[in-house]
Amino acid sequence: MSEAETLERPATRSAEHFDVLIVGAGISGVGGAYHLTTQCPDKSFVVLEAAETFGGTWWTHKYPGIRSDSDLHTFGYRFKPWVGPPIATADEIRKYMGEVIEENGLGSHIRYNHKISSASWSSAENRWTIEATNAATGAPVVITANFLWMCQGYYRHAEGFTPEWPGVAAFKGRIVHPQTWPEGLDYAGKRVIVIGSGASAATIVPAMAGKAAHVTMLQRSPTYFRTGRNAIELAEELRTLGVEEAWIHEIVRRKILLEQSLFTERCFKEPEQVKAEMLANLRSILGPDYDIGTHFTPSYRPWRQRIALVPDADLFQAVARGEASVVTDEIEHFDETGIQLKSGRHLEADIVVTATGFHLNVLGDIEFAIDGKPLAFHETVTYRGMMFTGVPNMAWVFGYFRASWTLRADLVGDFVCRLLKHMEAKGTQRVEVALRPEDADMEILPWIDPENFNPGYLMRGMHLLPKRGAKYEWQHTQDYWREKDEFPKIDLDGPEFVYR
CATH class of the missing domain: 3.50.50.60 (FAD/NAD(P)-binding domain)
Structure with missing residues (x-):
């Protein structure tokens, strides 16, 4: 039916x-x-x-x-x-x-x-x-x-989690939550701030970058990310060999599950080594002068919170191209034109996306x-x-x-x-x-x-x-x-x- x-x-x-x-x-x-x-x-x-x-x-x-x-x-x-x-x-x-x-x-x-x-x-x-x-x-x-x-x-x-910030009512731009995204929202040429550093923010930022005038990911604290090509080489090779999809599915699942299990075990047994490897990967994309320590080095060990996979490193590529940027700071209050940060810096915005979680x-x-x-x-x-x-x-x-x-x-x-x-x-x-x-x-x-x-x-x-x-x-x-x-x-x- x-x-x-x-x-x-x-x-x-x-x-x-x-x-x-x-x-x-x-x-x-x-x-x-x-x-x-x-x-x-x-x-x-x-x-x-x-x-x-x-x-x-x-x-x-x-x-x-x-x-x-x-x-x-x-x-x-x-x-x-x-x-x-x-x-x-x-x-x-x-x-x-x-x-x-x-x-x-x-x-x-x-x-x-x-x-x-x-x-x-x-x-x-x-x-x-x-x-x-x-x-x-x-x-x-x-x-x-x-x-x-x-x-x-x-x-x-029906509704996502949005913290209560002072001055939100004064903001003259648009505030949206990923869970209730308005149909037809036009962000072309707009200054966009995405508040948050989880999987949703890591998805939204590269998707809006390039079309928006600029996208800023504003985070209170950094998150761990893994990057990789959006393809499984083993699956591609097995398809080239004409192996049935049901076999490929089972073989690739087992390979991924074993690798995930070993990675999780390493996060608990040798967290500093895993952390160093993930940060080195980001440094290779963003360059030696980028402030990895401030923007992409969490205070907790790997896997204490969920680690999202960023396919083809698109988030970091957008940052490297200058279409997006990351600001690590805390919000003091909103005003008519954007967000005042506790550091004294002010971020101008036409649209604010609150990728701040859920209930x-x-x-x-x-x-x-x-x-x-x-x-x-x-x-x-x-x-x-x-x-x-x-x-x-x-x-x-x-x-x-x-x-x-x-x-x-x-x-x-x-x-x-x-x-x-x-x-x-x-x-x-x-x-x-x-x-x-x-x-x-x-x-x-x-x-x-x-x-x-x-x-x-x-x-x-x-x-x-x-x-x-x-x-x-x-x-x-x-x-x-x-x-x-x-x-x-x-x-x-x-x-x-x-x-x-």
Whole structure:
């Protein structure tokens, strides 16, 4: 079924029932639908998506140059080869996802413009009741489901995070956030300031450079970046040899995953050496006289925050050509013509882009209740980052910080399908995870150790996230290399799984 046909589906009837309800038709939700179709073909399911089409981030974000910040050989699904450049545009990623939907008949399961407001679990009925609104018609929608699969991502799509700066109201230019980029924004010949130093800023700056009069990346502190040619030589060589794309996909994925694992290990074991190597690479592009120490030398060790890949070094090439520049300083206040910095310097601007992050949104702004009692999600303890104590028949996809999100979406997909089949074999309708007797004295900790990983969005929203335990299985470890072997071996009859 085509996207247009799906959009024209009549308003959902009241109280429909499905075995599984998937929240979100982004990269995780489409992947989950595929796994259900192929691994649990007897299960009925529906995907509810708040937006008017599939794609999640790759649909809602419209800023110039939007692209992946990790390679598509691992960000792509394991079951569908990626044949394009490793760093892909949003349009290329959505085309790929659309092919997955079309090739596997998933369109008939997806209902767009369905914004979920509440999800209530009833132990008496062993099912979830989901209330939503069909934005296309305004009609209320009620659906019940045996199992809830949360694939909505982890941040609020409707609005990004923007700090409160003095004097913003006085600025006579335009202020935009990457998450809500206005259609048709004309920046030709304009002076642009991009506030931020993460993956979004590193994408926007080179995309606007050349067309804008000048683009300034204004950062409070530097970020680590890796550069590389936007191609995989091994993939190109294998294609020259006529190797099938499915083989190329698997071989290249394994190569990249091994290299990522070794690089991450080096970041922890020899951080100064890794840091020196990355800075030497930038120095070779920007020249020996560029102030690498001020603008591109973070105060933290590599991989304590996400490292974005800059394809073909386009950000740094734009700086080297003089089309863009980097200013490392703090904002004192805005005024009519731009931004006054604490150093005393003033930056003139026609457009200011606030690439300053997003709001963590752990459950999709959905009001959850368990047997009539509001769910205090932050009081639960996570089981391997995908199930939660006291929350029956629900799984959540939360990807990796140091590897592609989709790697974990595939692993969780396998786990959920195996769990559903195990429940059917046991003849049970309910499962939840619970701390075992041997966990009684286990230390309960925040979702992640800030010394391990500490980007601003996590630090601002840590109080919203579930807790982790000191023991391995009660954590989201971020270790794909270990989880890929352990997830298939999880004992579904272990004492942490409680069936009723």
